[in-house]
Amino acid sequence: MKANTESILEVRDLVKHFPLTQGIVVKRQIGAIKAVDGVSFDLHRGETLGIVGESGCGKSTLAKLLMALERPTSGSVRIHGRDIATARGGELKRMRRNIQMVMQDPYTSLNPRMTVGDIVGEPFEIHTDVVPKGGRRRRVQELLEVVGLNPDHINRYPHQFSGGQRQRIGIARGLALQPEIIICDEPVSALDVSIQAQVMNLLERLQNEFNLAYIFIAHDLSVVRHISDRVAVMYLGKIVELGRDAEIYESPTHPYTQALLSAVPVPDPEGRETRQRIILQGDPPSPANPPSGCHFRTRCWKAQDICAEQTPALEARPGSDHPSACHFAEVRDVVNAQ
Amino acid sequence: MTEVLSEQVGRGSHGGALLEVDNLHVEFRTRAGVAKAVNGVTYSVDAGETLAVLGESGSGKSVTAQTIMGILDMPPGKITGGEIRFRGVDLLKLPEDQRRRIRGEGISMVFQDALSALNPVFPVGWQIAEMFRMHRGTSRAEAKKKAIELMDRVRIPAAKDRVNDFPHQFSGGMRQRIMIAMAIALDPEILIADEPTTALDVTVQAQIMGLLAELQRDSNMGLILITHDLGVVADVADKIAVMYGGRIVENAPVHDLYKNPAHPYSKGLLESIPRVDHKGQELYAIKGLPPNLLEMPTGCAFHPRCPYRRDNCVTDVPPLYTISGTRGSACHYWREVIDEGEH
Numbered sequence: 001m002k003a004n005t006e007s008i009l010e011v012r013d014l015v016k017h018f019p020l021t022q023g024i025v026v027k028r029q030i031g032a033i034k035a036v037d038g039v040s041f042d043l044h045r046g047e048t049l050g051i052v053g054e055s056g057c058g059k060s061t062l063a064k065l066l067m068a069l070e071r072p073t074s075g076s077v078r079i080h081g082r083d084i085a086t087a088r089g090g091e092l093k094r095m096r097r098n099i100q101m102v103m104q105d106p107y108t109s110l111n112p113r114m115t116v117g118d119i120v121g122e123p124f125e126i127h128t129d130v131v132p133k134g135g136r137r138r139r140v141q142e143l144l145e146v147v148g149l150n151p152d153h154i155n156r157y158p159h160q161f162s163g164g165q166r167q168r169i170g171i172a173r174g175l176a177l178q179p180e181i182i183i184c185d186e187p188v189s190a191l192d193v194s195i196q197a198q199v200m201n202l203l204e205r206l207q208n209e210f211n212l213a214y215i216f217i218a219h220d221l222s223v224v225r226h227i228s229d230r231v232a233v234m235y236l237g238k239i240v241e242l243g244r245d246a247e248i249y250e251s252p253t254h255p256y257t258q259a260l261l262s263a264v265p266v267p268d269p270e271g272r273e274t275r276q277r278i279i280l281q282g283d284p285p286s287p288a289n290p291p292s293g294c295h296f297r298t299r300c301w302k303a304q305d306i307c308a309e310q311t312p313a314l315e316a317r318p319g320s321d322h323p324s325a326c327h328f329a330e331v332r333d334v335v336n337a338q
Numbered sequence: 339m340t341e342v343l344s345e346q347v348g349r350g351s352h353g354g355a356l357l358e359v360d361n362l363h364v365e366f367r368t369r370a371g372v373a374k375a376v377n378g379v380t381y382s383v384d385a386g387e388t389l390a391v392l393g394e395s396g397s398g399k400s401v402t403a404q405t406i407m408g409i410l411d412m413p414p415g416k417i418t419g420g421e422i423r424f425r426g427v428d429l430l431k432l433p434e435d436q437r438r439r440i441r442g443e444g445i446s447m448v449f450q451d452a453l454s455a456l457n458p459v460f461p462v463g464w465q466i467a468e469m470f471r472m473h474r475g476t477s478r479a480e481a482k483k484k485a486i487e488l489m490d491r492v493r494i495p496a497a498k499d500r501v502n503d504f505p506h507q508f509s510g511g512m513r514q515r516i517m518i519a520m521a522i523a524l525d526p527e528i529l530i531a532d533e534p535t536t537a538l539d540v541t542v543q544a545q546i547m548g549l550l551a552e553l554q555r556d557s558n559m560g561l562i563l564i565t566h567d568l569g570v571v572a573d574v575a576d577k578i579a580v581m582y583g584g585r586i587v588e589n590a591p592v593h594d595l596y597k598n599p600a601h602p603y604s605k606g607l608l609e610s611i612p613r614v615d616h617k618g619q620e621l622y623a624i625k626g627l628p629p630n631l632l633e634m635p636t637g638c639a640f641h642p643r644c645p646y647r648r649d650n651c652v653t654d655v656p657p658l659y660t661i662s663g664t665r666g667s668a669c670h671y672w673r674e675v676i677d678e679g680e681h
Contacts, residue, residue, distance in 0.1 A: 055539055192566065192628065193394060194610055197611070198623040198625075219540070221540065222613055223612050249617075263540040263541045264540055265543075265567065265569030265573045266569060267596065267611055270597075279541075279545060280544075283512070335615045
């Protein structure tokens with residue numbers, strides 16, 4: 001899909017530190033979890049930005065910051081030039097209408113005591129001026145139809161639906177206020193393989209129909225490649241590489257991206273004996289105490305002294321056009337290398 | 339293996355494979371009705387071989403594994419037919435004390451969610467050592483020493499210092515290593531791994547799958563890998579059994595299945611997954627939903643979702659047709675499916 005260049009979301013130097021405290025009566029701050037540590041990117045109208053990374057890299061905190069569910073420690077999130085991070089009251093409410101979310105787990109993100117009609121219609125209770133009261137039920141039925149559910153099931157409860165259908169309910173709720181941006185936080189990871197494809201096709205169809213922009217957060221790199229126009233790779237609170245999907249998947253330059261990609265099992269047994277694998281040792285370090293300089297250096301096979309001293313900037317490196325935060329960035333195709 | 343077992347379970351004398359599941363039927367009696375979870379599953383694993391059991395939730399893959407292990411909750415579960423032969427002896431007919439011996443020593447299992455499978459109030463070393471204390475009567479000190487050796491073997495760094503740590507002090511990947519250490523403690527001949535990497539990140543998944551492959555090479559274990567991930571299967575399996583609605587719908591050597599699937603369900607699955615190595619167009623989606631086990635469709639369980647459906651699919655349950663010596667497909671029209679896949 002060709003996205004036009006008007007950016008509707010601008011994230012600049014976004015930082016979120018969660019304080020670590022000690023003491024019960026007198027609390028002292030002894031450190032901070034650096035969940036998001038200086039993230040910048042733009043999102044254009046109608047495009048999908050995929051965000052990948054291991055658990056604990058700050059993907060979900062980033063999503064919460066974009067939704068203004070958390071206040072950033074510093075930095076800004078601008079939607080159409082206005083900062084949602086500092087907005088308050090009525091202004092924040094109006095801005096939130098434009099950015100909605102689809103949650104990961106359709107089993108826990110829907111209230112079991114509410115009917116589907118109430119769940120999908122709840123945004124209208126909060127934003128009362130979007131649809132007049134008399135038309136809400138009909139609008140909810142239209143939304144159910146848009147996401148491929150039977151509009152007659154409006155009075156059913158979530159437990160009467162399968163996982164894939166529940167995720168459709170979550171998507172209908174996200175669409176209710178006609179936002180321009182939808183943040184999908186692991187929208188298919190809880191679903192069966194044959195159902196994942198249905199939900200991903202639905203998301204793509206809706207994007208074309210309503211010109212939506214998606215932030216698509218997932219740990220499954222194949223899913224992200226399928227749906228994304230651009231991809232950001234995160235490691236310990238920072239974006240380490242950002243580029244169009246072909247740039248990231250076919251000519252990655254950051255060692256972490258290369259390791260991540262080479263770890264993805266390819267569903268084809270041909271040539272599996274000769275496939276090259278970069279297997280990272282150990283687990284990511286704690287975000288409370290990230291390594292100095294480049295955060296990835298403790299697991300990196302290219303690390304040198306400079307990596308501990310200087311934090312590499314996210315910028316275009318020699319030999320490639322897309323930004324990468326590595327002092328020794330070089331193109332290496334790990335996915336198609338046989 | 340202990341002497342008692344060797345008497346009953348003679349080594350290599352029975353002629354068949356090491357572990358054979360033969361026409362197994364399991365159902366669950368619930369208030370809502372009888373759920374037929376496993377409806378005639380047949381598969382076998384030999385020493386050193388990796389069988390991948392592929393299927394979605396509710397396909398019966400885990401219930402089959404639990405039945406092999408003898409850890410199925412009965413009731414509500416009930417084994418209504420079939421045999422599970424380990425070294426030629428039907429496990430389902432053995433008394434509980436002998437089954438208990440086989441569990442851990444002959445066949446052992448790695449569970450999906452290590453955090454809930456480990457006991458949170460005991461140190462991990464104690465839990466690994468329990469295998470030796472219970473099965474072998476090893477002394478506490480000796481068992482602990484063996485636990486440290488095992489933790490080293492599954493590459494837990496600083497095993498000596500961490501042997502007294504509790505499960506919550508380990509990361510997800512490390513917990514799964516501890517589960518594997520427990521499972522291989524008594525050198526089992528068959529290891530069942532039920533979605534061993536589903537909850538883990540890809541980099542950690544690669545570590546764990548590498549570890550399993552290495553352990554298997556070292557000890558020539560038979561490995562049953564239960565998963566829904568077609569990528570993991572392509573990486574490690576020798577042969578595959580695809581399950582749907584409690585039945586095996588296709589079994590095949592790994593290369594054959596990926597090159598040319600012979601059942602519409604396996605074909606649909608292969609076409610519906612996004613690939614990391616190229617960007618495709620719209621994904622093929624298998625329409626509809628997996629079957630409700632309480633009200634199985636008549637005939638072929640896949641017929642409501644099948645693009646190849648004809649009238650007799652609704653009425654006749656397809657047997658597992660033999661395609662070649664090592665391949666089978668439970669589709670009346672497998673010839674059409676396989677011809678179409680010919681490139």
